[in-house]
Amino acid sequence: xxxxxxxxxxxxxxxxxxxxxxxxxxxxxxxxxxxxxxxxxxxxxxxxxxxxxxxxxxxxxxxxxxxxxxxxxxxxxxxxxxxxxxxxxxxxxxxxxxxxxxxxxxxxxxxxxxxxxxxxxxxxxxxxxxxxxxxxxxxxxxxxxxxxxxxxxxxxxxxxxxxxxxxxxxxxxxxxxxxxxxxxxxxxxxxxxxxxxxxxxxxxxxxxxxxxxxxxxxxxxxxxxxxxxxxxxxxxxxxxxxxxxxxxxxxxxxxxxxxxxxxxxxxxxxxxxxxxxxxxxxxxxxxxxxxxxxxxxxxxxxxxxxxxxxxxxxxxxxxxxxxxxxxxxxxxxxxxxxxxxxxxxxxxxxxxxxxxxxxxxxxxxxxxxxxxxxxxxxxxxxxxxxxxxxxxxxxxxxxxxxxxxxxxxxxxxxxxxxxxxxxxxxxxxxxxxxxxxxxxxxxxxxxxxxxxxxxxxxxxxxxxxxxxxxxxxxxxxxxxx
Amino acid sequence: xxxxxxxxxxxxxxxxxxxxxxxxxxxxxxxxxxxxxxxxxxxxxxxxxxxxxxxxxxxxxxxxxxxxxxxxxxxxxxxxxxxxxxxxxxxxxxxxxxxxxxxxxxxxxxxxxxxxxxxxxxxxxxxxxxxxxxxxxxxxxxxxxxxxxxxxxxxxxxxxxxxxxxxxxxxxxxxxxxxxxxxxxxxxxxxxxxxxxxxxxxxxxxxxxxxxxxxxxxxxxxxxxxxxxxxxxxxxxxxxxxxxxxxxxxxxxxxxxxxxxxxxxxxxxxxxxxxxxxxxxxxxxxxxxxxxxxxxxxxxxxxxxxxxxxxxxxxxxxxxxxxxxxxxxxxxxxxxxxxxxxxxxxxxxxxxxxxxxxxxxxxxxxxxxxxxxxxxxxxxxxxxxxxxxxxxxxxxxxxxxxxxxxxxxxxxxxxxxxxxxxxxxxxxxxxxxxxxxxxxxxxxxxxxxxxx
Numbered sequence: 001x002x003x004x005x006x007x008x009x010x011x012x013x014x015x016x017x018x019x020x021x022x023x024x025x026x027x028x029x030x031x032x033x034x035x036x037x038x039x040x041x042x043x044x045x046x047x048x049x050x051x052x053x054x055x056x057x058x059x060x061x062x063x064x065x066x067x068x069x070x071x072x073x074x075x076x077x078x079x080x081x082x083x084x085x086x087x088x089x090x091x092x093x094x095x096x097x098x099x100x101x102x103x104x105x106x107x108x109x110x111x112x113x114x115x116x117x118x119x120x121x122x123x124x125x126x127x128x129x130x131x132x133x134x135x136x137x138x139x140x141x142x143x144x145x146x147x148x149x150x151x152x153x154x155x156x157x158x159x160x161x162x163x164x165x166x167x168x169x170x171x172x173x174x175x176x177x178x179x180x181x182x183x184x185x186x187x188x189x190x191x192x193x194x195x196x197x198x199x200x201x202x203x204x205x206x207x208x209x210x211x212x213x214x215x216x217x218x219x220x221x222x223x224x225x226x227x228x229x230x231x232x233x234x235x236x237x238x239x240x241x242x243x244x245x246x247x248x249x250x251x252x253x254x255x256x257x258x259x260x261x262x263x264x265x266x267x268x269x270x271x272x273x274x275x276x277x278x279x280x281x282x283x284x285x286x287x288x289x290x291x292x293x294x295x296x297x298x299x300x301x302x303x304x305x306x307x308x309x310x311x312x313x314x315x316x317x318x319x320x321x322x323x324x325x326x327x328x329x330x331x332x333x334x335x336x337x338x339x340x341x342x343x344x345x346x347x348x349x350x351x352x353x354x355x356x357x358x359x360x361x362x363x364x365x366x367x368x369x370x371x372x373x374x375x376x377x378x379x380x381x382x383x384x385x386x387x388x389x390x391x392x393x394x395x396x397x398x399x400x401x402x403x404x405x406x407x408x409x410x411x412x413x414x415x416x417x418x419x420x421x422x423x424x425x426x427x428x429x430x431x432x433x434x435x436x437x438x439x440x441x442x443x444x445x446x447x448x449x450x451x452x453x454x455x456x457x458x459x460x461x462x463x464x465x466x467x468x469x470x471x472x473x474x475x476x477x478x479x480x481x
Numbered sequence: 482x483x484x485x486x487x488x489x490x491x492x493x494x495x496x497x498x499x500x501x502x503x504x505x506x507x508x509x510x511x512x513x514x515x516x517x518x519x520x521x522x523x524x525x526x527x528x529x530x531x532x533x534x535x536x537x538x539x540x541x542x543x544x545x546x547x548x549x550x551x552x553x554x555x556x557x558x559x560x561x562x563x564x565x566x567x568x569x570x571x572x573x574x575x576x577x578x579x580x581x582x583x584x585x586x587x588x589x590x591x592x593x594x595x596x597x598x599x600x601x602x603x604x605x606x607x608x609x610x611x612x613x614x615x616x617x618x619x620x621x622x623x624x625x626x627x628x629x630x631x632x633x634x635x636x637x638x639x640x641x642x643x644x645x646x647x648x649x650x651x652x653x654x655x656x657x658x659x660x661x662x663x664x665x666x667x668x669x670x671x672x673x674x675x676x677x678x679x680x681x682x683x684x685x686x687x688x689x690x691x692x693x694x695x696x697x698x699x700x701x702x703x704x705x706x707x708x709x710x711x712x713x714x715x716x717x718x719x720x721x722x723x724x725x726x727x728x729x730x731x732x733x734x735x736x737x738x739x740x741x742x743x744x745x746x747x748x749x750x751x752x753x754x755x756x757x758x759x760x761x762x763x764x765x766x767x768x769x770x771x772x773x774x775x776x777x778x779x780x781x782x783x784x785x786x787x788x789x790x791x792x793x794x795x796x797x798x799x800x801x802x803x804x805x806x807x808x809x810x811x812x813x814x815x816x817x818x819x820x821x822x823x824x825x826x827x828x829x830x831x832x833x834x835x836x837x838x839x840x841x842x843x844x845x846x847x848x849x850x851x852x853x854x855x856x857x858x859x860x861x862x863x864x865x866x867x868x869x870x871x872x873x874x875x876x877x878x879x880x881x882x883x884x885x886x887x888x889x890x891x892x893x894x895x896x897x898x899x900x901x902x903x904x905x906x907x908x909x910x911x912x913x914x915x916x917x918x919x920x921x922x923x924x925x926x927x928x929x930x931x932x933x
Contacts (some may be wrong), residue, residue, distance in 0.1 A: 034576075062529070093524075268630065354531070395881075401929075427931070464630065
């Protein structure tokens with residue numbers, strides 16, 4: 001691949017590019033779904049290709065191809081330059097990149113057990129054992145276990161002399177039980193919803209989940225939800241489990257602090273942001289307890305790497321400190337707009353075929369103090385919600401409505417009866433201002449979101465969020481029906 | 482753009498090299514090739530401009546009643562053979578699948594005919610033409626800041642199997658969108674067709690600019706139930722989600738779809754007819770599914786009565802019906818209605834608005850999500866052009882609202898359907914289309930507002 005990429009760079013520069021980078025991606029993935037005693041899906045995917053990104057007279061061009069024969073380097077580079085020249089015909093402000101030293105490095109994400117060395121029989125057997133244990137009642141209509149494994153090698157070369165070779169391995173699994181009674185449908189998942197939970201690492205992650213041990217409880221809760229009372233409506237104290245805090249951080253902090261959104265570059269599709277550059281250092285985003293970082297160095301995170309897809313070194317930066325907005329997620333093109341002389345390294349592309357965009361790396365809510373029980377103990381009357389189920393937020397990331405799989409009333413510091421279809425709504429800065437407790441490091445873990453969508457053409461990205469359970473006062477709760 | 486590099490003959494030859502792979506009881510090869518250019522603009526200039534050449538080959542293998550899939554994105558014989566070997570190895574390690582009824586057999590399902598929704602000019606649109614289209618859109622926005630895309634491309638699909646299934650089809654699509662932000666309000670315009678010459682760039686920009694200009698001085702609308710006119714983009718979004726939660730046979734069998742309990746019942750107003758129809762003149766699709774079964778038109782809601790669902794071989798056997806040709810490629814998700822059409826009515830846009838005493842006009846929805854599948858309850862936001870309607874006329878603009886509404890309940894209170902059809906591409910996929918007119922709905926619930 002390196003020869004191909006070198007040839008592409010040479011061709012791009014010869015054709016007039018003032019900057020060029022060439023990135024190849026070789027990936028292998030395995031997706032497994034077991035439902036009951038049936039393998040619903042067993043798919044192994046291989047992909048390879050490369051993309052060439054160029055600046056010509058301050059205008060971007062990008063072309064990509066699955067044809068990795070050396071001869072395609074020149075044609076793909078030429079296509080990128082031609083596209084850039086077309087861009088220049090509708091360009092007001094030429095692109096300028098802030099500098100980054102041209103790094104030359106190789107890096108691989110750590111793992112203990114290579115998931116590709118584990119047999120399909122073992123994987124199927126593990127999931128089948130868990131799905132059998134999910135079926136605690138005839139009301140369970142769907143008992144499903146899923147497992148996903150990805151290995152991706154990215155080679156990045158630039159006309160500035162960067163040469164970076166990185167390999168990541170991501171592994172995850174999960175179980176879900178769907179109970180049905182007439183037109184009432186309830187789903188309960190473990191350890192998280194929408195295909196479980198993924199981390200950077202190997203098969204040790206799946207083994208540590210111990211899916212079978214949690215299956216019975218998961219199935220029982222799905223059945224119990226069918227007849228649980230609806231979540232009461234009102235303004236109350238809300239405690240969220242770490243999984244839901246992940247979604248809260250993702251939608252209401254991660255996305256609005258992507259600088260390309262702030263600058264209007266995502267306006268037509270995903271929207272813009274309620275925060276602007278003048279808000280840096282002054283906007284109160286949340287209570288003083290709220291500290292949020294963008295951290296591409298977090299161990300085990302899906303957003304962890306050594307260098308982003310522009311060759312910028314992985315960094316940890318503050319986005320919100322003591323409740324005040326202090327940072328954005330930036331790129332070499334956008335960093336200067338926020339007064340920075342260096343990108344904080346958040347550019348990633350899905351695959352070889354896409355143009356990199358600012359993507360969340362690991363956007364983490366830093367831990368506070370105490371256990372989940374400590375958070376509950378200070379609640380006289382409230383709701384505890386767990387495991388994300390639905391999410392919707394406006395195009396500036398302010399008005400949101402999020403739903404969870406399950407909730408319990410909190411009465412005098414203790415969990416009470418289970419309630420179903422819980423949802424809560426809020427306006428982002430008002431909601432975060434009501435955060436009056438965050439559980440401590442003992443409750444903090446790094447969750448993986450494998451399906452963050454952004455861009456046109458649409459790209460899906462794997463991002464991480466380190467979170468702990470958290471408590472919020474004066475939140476509007478209710479039922480999703 | 483250079484157009485596709487894989488035609489029917491090349492796809493067939495590639496598939497043929499592994500259809501009789503040793504150790505298998507059956508092999509199916511699906512080939513997807515595409516060449517597309519997306520010119521993205523924001524802040525009234527092109528910010529990203531991409532062209533890409535893609536290929537995906539799915540090899541599904543059957544052995545001893547066990548299945549597995551391996552995919553590659555290379556067409557070389559060695560890579561195809563490696564995929565076949567991987568798929569066979571995985572299948573041997575899997576569990577028997579008693580619900581699998583076998584690969585499609587043309588003697589039983591018939592031979593699929595290509596639709597050929599193809600336009601050569603669209604397939605070969607160069608980046609310079611897309612840039613010119615962006616300039617035309619920008620010229621129509623009265624100097625306001627604009628963002629959107631101009632996209633052109635061609636997709637081809639071939640399905641071949643060891644039973645003799647042999648089908649190939651391709652389509653082109655052009656898309657233009659414009660979001661205008663004039664500093665006080667935003668407005669939206671979009672258009673899509675299989676042929677780039679059908680698209681009027683200036684009209685897209687002009688409409689978005691007009692909506693933005695009309696949006697100045699927006700006030701709050703109180704949450705509650707409203708009579709609404711939903712423009713076609715908003716209707717298309719509701720139809721997409723209705724398809725996702727309700728029109729597939731697997732969701733019916735599992736009890737998650739409204740069709741599980743309401744097939745044959747009235748679920749919408751009598752004026753509402755919704756079908757999955759890849760051959761509709763405005764649809765963009767192919768003539769077969771990803772098992773090679775001919776794709777039939779399926780009446781999903783017929784004059785307000787629930788019919789459907791769409792099926793694949795597996796779910797058709799479970800339901801004891803003929804397969805409709807809607808295998809999605811995912812046994813986990815099941816068959817999918819990917820070319821939904823809401824049939825036109827007879828009302829002009831003025832008719833739709835003119836019959837509303839007090840209501841709202843919604844241009845489009847944003848970030849819609851599912852709250853409850855059986856009841857088709859969704860939530861989402863309005864954006865880019867929401868207006869009060871008063872005494873049959875569009876009145877003052879209002880700030881965006883969150884809705885919480887069952888799609889079926891909304892369709893049950895439809896009082897008017899527009900006579901102008903619009904075609905839409907999916908937001909996050911290159912396959913499928915949605916065709917819809919504007920509609921007037923008697924009751925639509927908004928649960929809260931926002932600050933813009």
